[in-house]
Every structure is written in structure tokens, then in C-alpha cells.
Amino acid sequence: AQKITQTQPGMFVQEKEAVTLDCTYDTSDQSYGLFWYKQPSSGEMIFLIYQGSYDEQNATEGRYSLNFQKARKSANLVISASQLGDSAMYFCAIWRNFNKFYFGSGTKLNVKP
Amino acid sequence: DTGVSQDPRHKITKRGQNVTFRCDPISEHNRLYWYRQTLGQGPEFLTYFQNEAQLEKSRLLSDRFSAERPKGSFSTLEIQRTEQGDSAMYLCASSPPAGLETQYFGPGTRLLVL
Numbered sequence: 001a002q003k004i005t006q007t008q009p010g011m012f013v014q015e016k017e018a019v020t021l022d023c024t025y026d027t028s029d030q031s032y033g034l035f036w037y038k039q040p041s042s043g044e045m046i047f048l049i050y051q052g053s054y055d056e057q058n059a060t061e062g063r064y065s066l067n068f069q070k071a072r073k074s075a076n077l078v079i080s081a082s083q084l085g086d087s088a089m090y091f092c093a094i095w096r097n098f099n100k101f102y103f104g105s106g107t108k109l110n111v112k113p
Numbered sequence: 114d115t116g117v118s119q120d121p122r123h124k125i126t127k128r129g130q131n132v133t134f135r136c137d138p139i140s141e142h143n144r145l146y147w148y149r150q151t152l153g154q155g156p157e158f159l160t161y162f163q164n165e166a167q168l169e170k171s172r173l174l175s176d177r178f179s180a181e182r183p184k185g186s187f188s189t190l191e192i193q194r195t196e197q198g199d200s201a202m203y204l205c206a207s208s209p210p211a212g213l214e215t216q217y218f219g220p221g222t223r224l225l226v227l
Contacts, residue, residue, distance in 0.1 A: 004155075033214050043202060045156070045218035091155045095214050100169070101146070103155030 003027065004092050006104035013082045014112050020067070021077040021107045023092030029053075033095040034075040036066065039106070040088045048090075051075060082111045115139070117219035119205050125225045126195055133191045134222045138207030145188050146216060147180055148204040149173065156204055162188060195226045 005024045013019035025034065036048040051059045051066045059066040067076040079086055092104045118137045126132050138145050143164050148156035159178070161169040164185040174180075177195075182188040192199055202223050206216035 035215070037218075042220070043223070044220045045204065045206070047215055047217060050215055093155070100161075101148075101156075101158055101216065103157070105153070106155050 003096075003102040004094055004104035006092055006107050008107045009105075010108045010110070012110050012112060013079075015084060016081055018078060018080045019082055019109065021079070021090050021092075021109065023075045023077065023104060025073050025075060025092075025094045027073075027094060027096050029096045031096075034066065034068070035093040035095065035101075036064070036075075036077045037091045037093065037103075038086075038088045039091060045091070049077070079109075084111050084113060087111045117205055117207050117217055119203075119219040119222050121222060122220060123223045123225075125227065127227050128197060129194055131191065131193045132195055132224065133189055134203055134205075134224075135187060135189050136205030136207075136219060137187045138205070139209075139217060142207035142209050142217070143185065144208045144210070145182060146206045146208075147188070147190050148206065150202040150204055150221070151200075159190075192224075195224075197226045200224055200226045 003026050032053045034051045038046045049059050049061045049064045049066050051068045058068050063080045065078045087110050089106045089108050091106045094102050120135045145162040147159040150156040159171050159174050160180045162182040165182050177193045180190045202221045204221045206218045208216045
């Protein structure tokens, strides 16, 4: 069963604008974690942001924020003030069952100058 | 502070050959993971080590695949009798002892089986 769904294969955003990348997940666990990673064309997965299932506040890390809606099982990534260097693949992942990570299929973000 | 390193970065081999990849995790991280990523997909979990013990193996890991972490430090992933379907990026990640779940990834080994 699909555990992480990213419905946007590709997105375009104008430089300096904000963009939201969608992620929904499926789990019956009470304790889990949600992550976003960035993968530039070089291939390395770069950790961006983490949200725990018990965290009541939405996580923020610099220009990244995670819009966590637990009842809807969504964990959207918001990037504010997009930069050209933000062009990359973005993966949402869920950590559950102690040490199992499941990744979505990714969203390719293109930032236009 | 060095990150996760993987060697080699690229490997081209002929079908039927054996290949071995190495991963060196961040030094204080006792947990180590291997993933496979094919084009256009997210990484898929292969196996997990805590120290030297291999605690989880995916069904994706056929009998031709074996992973070791003999001293709880670096790890190797071997693929025997490679097939064209094994062509993928193989990613290694590590994380610190329980309490912090973030995984830190290496640059990956890109395998092409001809």
C-alpha cells in the first residue's frame, strides 16, 4: 500500500515567490515522523525539515516550513522566497515502525528567474 | 565534521559480474541504512544495521544481495551475478543513536549494468 503520496510530479515557481509542495501519508501508527529531503541533480539527499506526529507546532527551518495537518494526514512543504538554487527534486518521507523510512515519488521543482 | 561517504561514486559492469559498494557513516552514528533509487522514483529501503547487527531486510533484497557491517563502522553492499534491472543509484544513510531519527545520506553509488 502506498504510504506517501506526492501528487505533483513537477512544479514551476517564479524566483522570490513562495511555493507549496504537497504530501499526504497513510499510517495507523500513533508515533511517526515526517521528513522532507531535497535531491539536486548531483544525487545527494539533503535533509530539510522534520515534523514529529506529536508536535503541535508546525516545524520551520529558515525558508522551509512544514504545514502539518494531522487529521487530513498531510505534511506539505512551504518554501518561501524561492531561489534558483532551490531547483531540485523534493521527497517527502515517513518514518514509522521504528527505523522504516518510506519515500514518496518526489516533486521536481523548477525555479524560474 | 565529515558526512556519509560512499565508494565508488559510479560503477559500470557487465551482466553477471559481482560488484561491491562501500559506505562510511558519520562517525558517531550507530545506525546505517541502504536504499535503492531508480530513475523517477524515491529511494526504496533495502536494509538496516544497528551497530554490526542487521535488523531489517526488505523483500527487495534478493538472495543475490548481501550487506555487512562487520565492526559496526563501515558497511558493504554486494550484488552477485548482476542483472540489468539492478541498474540504479544505491544510497547509504546513517543516523545517531535512538532519539533522533533524521537520516543523513551519502552521495550514492550509481550502478549501470550493461
